[in-house]
Amino acid sequence: MTLAAMSLHALHTQLVRGEISALALTEAVLTRLHAVEARVHAYITVIPDLARQQAAAADAAFARGEVASPLQGIPLAIKDNICIHGVRTTCASRILANFVPPYDATVIQRLRQAGAVFVGKANMDEFAMGSSTENSAFGPTHNPWGDLGAVPGGSSGGSAAAVAADACIAALGSDTGGSIRLPAALTGVVGLKPTYGRVSRFGLVAFASSLDQIGPLTKNVRDAALLLQAIAGHDPHDSTSGDVPVPDYSARLEQGVRGLKLGVPREYFVAGMDTPIEQAVRSAIAMFESLGAELVEVSLPHTRYAVATYYILANAEASSNLARYDGVRYGVRTAQASHLLDMYMRTRAEGFGAEVKRRIMLGTYALSAGYYDAYYKKAQQLRTLFRQDFQQAFTQCDALLAPVAPTAAFRLGERLDDPLQMYLADVFTIPVNLAGLPALSLPCGWTAQDLPIGLQIIAPPFREANLLQIAAAFEAATEFHTRKPPLLMDPA
Amino acid sequence: MLLSDTQVEHVAQLARLALRPEEKPRLTEQLNAILAYMEQLNEVPTEGIEPTAHVLDLGNVFREDAVQHSLGIEDALANAPETAHHFFVVPRIVE
Numbered sequence: 001m002t003l004a005a006m007s008l009h010a011l012h013t014q015l016v017r018g019e020i021s022a023l024a025l026t027e028a029v030l031t032r033l034h035a036v037e038a039r040v041h042a043y044i045t046v047i048p049d050l051a052r053q054q055a056a057a058a059d060a061a062f063a064r065g066e067v068a069s070p071l072q073g074i075p076l077a078i079k080d081n082i083c084i085h086g087v088r089t090t091c092a093s094r095i096l097a098n099f100v101p102p103y104d105a106t107v108i109q110r111l112r113q114a115g116a117v118f119v120g121k122a123n124m125d126e127f128a129m130g131s132s133t134e135n136s137a138f139g140p141t142h143n144p145w146g147d148l149g150a151v152p153g154g155s156s157g158g159s160a161a162a163v164a165a166d167a168c169i170a171a172l173g174s175d176t177g178g179s180i181r182l183p184a185a186l187t188g189v190v191g192l193k194p195t196y197g198r199v200s201r202f203g204l205v206a207f208a209s210s211l212d213q214i215g216p217l218t219k220n221v222r223d224a225a226l227l228l229q230a231i232a233g234h235d236p237h238d239s240t241s242g243d244v245p246v247p248d249y250s251a252r253l254e255q256g257v258r259g260l261k262l263g264v265p266r267e268y269f270v271a272g273m274d275t276p277i278e279q280a281v282r283s284a285i286a287m288f289e290s291l292g293a294e295l296v297e298v299s300l301p302h303t304r305y306a307v308a309t310y311y312i313l314a315n316a317e318a319s320s321n322l323a324r325y326d327g328v329r330y331g332v333r334t335a336q337a338s339h340l341l342d343m344y345m346r347t348r349a350e351g352f353g354a355e356v357k358r359r360i361m362l363g364t365y366a367l368s369a370g371y372y373d374a375y376y377k378k379a380q381q382l383r384t385l386f387r388q389d390f391q392q393a394f395t396q397c398d399a400l401l402a403p404v405a406p407t408a409a410f411r412l413g414e415r416l417d418d419p420l421q422m423y424l425a426d427v428f429t430i431p432v433n434l435a436g437l438p439a440l441s442l443p444c445g446w447t448a449q450d451l452p453i454g455l456q457i458i459a460p461p462f463r464e465a466n467l468l469q470i471a472a473a474f475e476a477a478t479e480f481h482t483r484k485p486p487l488l489m490d491p492a
Numbered sequence: 493m494l495l496s497d498t499q500v501e502h503v504a505q506l507a508r509l510a511l512r513p514e515e516k517p518r519l520t521e522q523l524n525a526i527l528a529y530m531e532q533l534n535e536v537p538t539e540g541i542e543p544t545a546h547v548l549d550l551g552n553v554f555r556e557d558a559v560q561h562s563l564g565i566e567d568a569l570a571n572a573p574e575t576a577h578h579f580f581v582v583p584r585i586v587e
Contacts, residue, residue, distance in 0.1 A: 100570070333573035349510040365499075436548065
């Protein structure tokens with residue numbers, strides 16, 4: 001196996017033993033990245049100079065016998081809505097095409113202290129709004145699986161595709177309504193959306209502040225535990241980060257699931273789900289039973305209202321958050337403006353893509369005088385019902401097992417003109433964000449077209465260690481996580 | 493139709509988005525389809541249910557009112573489209 005194809009924890013062992021250098025690893029990842037990037041387009045910006053500099057620093061630390069963390073010397077992809085000081089951060093938008101952050105996000109600061117290496121900024125849907133990574137001003141990312149003609153899911157599609165294609169060792173994404181889990185499922189990698197408040201959002205460009213959360217995308221469950229470990233915890237710069245102790249996320253990876261009660265929500269197996277998806281998820285659930293878990297059927301009765309609730313709340317928050325892009329303090333300003341209001345209106349019209357405009361319009365309307373109660377307040381009340389659904393379900397079980405998405409990856413372009421159809425890809429991921437819960441996606445099968453299928457595990461707040469324990473038990477009993485996209489195996 | 497052409501124009505004005513004439517019909521159609529889908533929330537009785545603004549129990553966060561390190565002027569202005577004498581420059585506001 002080439003270095004770029006290896007997992008974070010396996011590479012860590014080799015780095016510590018001095019069998020490989022961080023610089024050699026970084027060069028191997030950059031070589032792989034350049035070999036596949038023309039076909040996958042996982043990155044908006046590649047930063048080889050910074051990566052080599054960080055790798056050299058990691059090697060110097062190893063030489064001194066210093067090992068700051070399992071991340072030391074590990075090449076990572078960072079979603080392009082997370083600020084790295086001095087590195088262009090675009091959010092895949094024309095309006096931020098020239099933005100260079102004057103500070104690090106807290107997760108970036110922590111990863112620097114951990115000794116990690118940043119190879120590039122990963123492609124995404126503009127401002128994280130989308131489920132396919134097609135809403136990028138820099139062009140879409142291609143799913144490394146199948147015939148390379150399907151979407152990777154979104155919005156963290158670049159991060160997921162980079163991990164799947166071995167164009168990085170692990171990646172950070174962000175998840176507002178499924179944006180880590182959906183692309184993880186559609187590209188056959190592990191994606192973890194932490195509890196709201198588990199990871200600092202400082203330096204994550206805001207989309208919907210009550211829902212956004214940063215999390216890892218990795219090649220296996222143990223790697224997800226290691227990357228989460230490095231970024232989790234309270235941050236004085238983010239008052240919504242929870243002041244809750246961070247456990248050792250790797251401690252229980254080998255404990256198995258014997259004696260655990262796992263809930264299967266009946267509303268997640270409904271008409272509209274593709275047969276191969278249902279079959280793969282059902283056989284994954286049966287596998288847990290054979291591993292010693294007890295299965296219980298539970299009900300999450302408001303599931304079918306998730307998409308409508310989410311797209312009111314998220315768009316309302318987005319319309320407010322994106323008001324800051326006014327062409328004054330940062331970003332691209334229109335070249336032709338006669339006066340201030342004209343400048344605002346043209347700058348935003350020219351800078352935002354179609355989906356972002358649609359969402360700003362919907363959010364502005366939902367918050368406007370006379371409609372607030374009918375849309376925004378109503379959706380906030382539904383949000384209470386979603387929380388109650390999960391609280392009720394968790395009185396009967398330790399965690400939930402569910403599909404991530406009702407279909408496998410769809411064709412590039414297929415849903416671009418039908419926003420509502422695109423939104424329905426998120427029906428099984430959104431409720432988790434509304435309730436602020438942690439959830440993990442891992443591969444549990446492939447379709448006849450060789451497209452990955454994801455299994456979703458959902459836990460109560462701040463129980464990421466449970467998620468990882470359950471996921472690790474499944475991974476240890478299966479081979480899904482070891483597969484690599486065949487079309488990218490040739491060095492073309 | 494929940495949203496008329498005039499309302500779309502009004503909302504665009506509130507959102508500070510200059511819509512091109514050729515964008516409007518398609519956008520109006522798409523917004524109406526999405527709003528119609530959202531109407532299904534009316535099936536759910538929510539009388540007396542507390543709205544959730546935030547999932548965590550948040551309290552006020554206080555700190556000492558002391559000077560701390562912050563962005564310098566050069567850094568704060570570095571991304572601005574136009575600056576002069578350490579200020580952001582905008583097009584004329586008053587005639």
